Amino acid sequence: MAEDPVLDVQGLVVRYGAQTAVDGLSFSVRRGEIFGLLGPNGAGKTSTLSVIEGLRAPDAGRVIVDGHDAGHATSALKARLGVQLQASSFQAELRIEDITRLYAGLYGVPITRRQIDERLRDAGLAQEHGKPFKKLSGGQQQRFSLMVAMLHGPSILLLDEPTTGLDPQSRRQLWDRIEESRGAGGSVLLTTHSMEEAQAVCDRVAIMDHGRLLALGSPGSLVAEHRGDPRVLAVAHGDVTLEDVFIGLTGRTVRD
Numbered sequence: 001m002a003e004d005p006v007l008d009v010q011g012l013v014v015r016y017g018a019q020t021a022v023d024g025l026s027f028s029v030r031r032g033e034i035f036g037l038l039g040p041n042g043a044g045k046t047s048t049l050s051v052i053e054g055l056r057a058p059d060a061g062r063v064i065v066d067g068h069d070a071g072h073a074t075s076a077l078k079a080r081l082g083v084q085l086q087a088s089s090f091q092a093e094l095r096i097e098d099i100t101r102l103y104a105g106l107y108g109v110p111i112t113r114r115q116i117d118e119r120l121r122d123a124g125l126a127q128e129h130g131k132p133f134k135k136l137s138g139g140q141q142q143r144f145s146l147m148v149a150m151l152h153g154p155s156i157l158l159l160d161e162p163t164t165g166l167d168p169q170s171r172r173q174l175w176d177r178i179e180e181s182r183g184a185g186g187s188v189l190l191t192t193h194s195m196e197e198a199q200a201v202c203d204r205v206a207i208m209d210h211g212r213l214l215a216l217g218s219p220g221s222l223v224a225e226h227r228g229d230p231r232v233l234a235v236a237h238g239d240v241t242l243e244d245v246f247i248g249l250t251g252r253t254v255r256d
């Protein structure tokens with residue numbers, strides 16, 4: 001029998017006044033899976049994440065995170081979620097070892113000085129432990145925020161465009177760390193505009209637009225399934241790629 005998914009989104013609807021941002025979206029993330037939520041600007045990805053995070057109540061449908069209803073943002077729900085904070089959320093002047101202690105306290109995870117050193121070392125930040133957050137490079141800041149998001153051993157990590165703005169080296173390093181978290185039994189839901197990234201790290205992806213699901217499957221299976229689609233062939237240059245499938249299904253029009 002299939003295991004319960006770590007995240008189950010069923011018939012999700014999110015509205016802002018008269019505008020429907022998410023329009024009956026359903027998908028689930030399996031345990032140990034890296035799942036990519038893909039869509040053009042304004043497709044509804046961030047709105048979906050905000051319900052999963054318990055920041056917004058769904059207007060319809062339901063979201064279950066590791067057995068907990070995200071519609072009731074309880075501490076049990078928050079304990080199951082790892083949310084990567086934006087750089088601007090961290091206290092820029094504080095040393096990163098102190099920020100680590102602070103967040104461990106917020107998450108209710110007792111942490112010793114030695115454990116802080118270990119966490120920072122595992123994130124490749126051993127030399128930086130005494131530096132204020134603002135003195136870290138962009139790649140170091142991303143690695144640090146990923147480490148903080150995982151301090152309490154969440155069931156699923158939510159990463160909203162985790163590698164935007166990183167150089168190729170830092171991007172690869174972050175991919176390695178995302179894959180390591182799967183090795184440790186964790187699950188990941190990430191959004192990205194990089195089809196290369198989706199292809200490299202995601203076990204399965206959902207392509208959405210206008211709040212609706214257009215396609216779901218492994219990157220390889222989506223390419224195989226859609227390689228004969230005239231909309232995809234019309235945009236392909238040579239061998240059909242995931243990006244061709246994405247543009248074929250969502251259209252060439254640039255979104256605001």
Ligand SMILES: Nc1ncnc2c1ncn2[C@@H]1O[C@H](COP(=O)(O)OP(=O)(O)OP(=O)(O)O)[C@@H](O)[C@H]1O
Pocket residue numbers: 016019020021039040041042043044045046047048
């Ligand atoms: N707080 C809000 N108030 C009103 N409309 C909103 C709000 N947040 C998002 N929207 C609208 O809802 C739609 C979906 O936006 P959302 O941010 O979820 O998309 P997205 O897929 O995350 O886009 P992007 O890739 O640009 O981050 C858009 O049309 C957006 O303008």
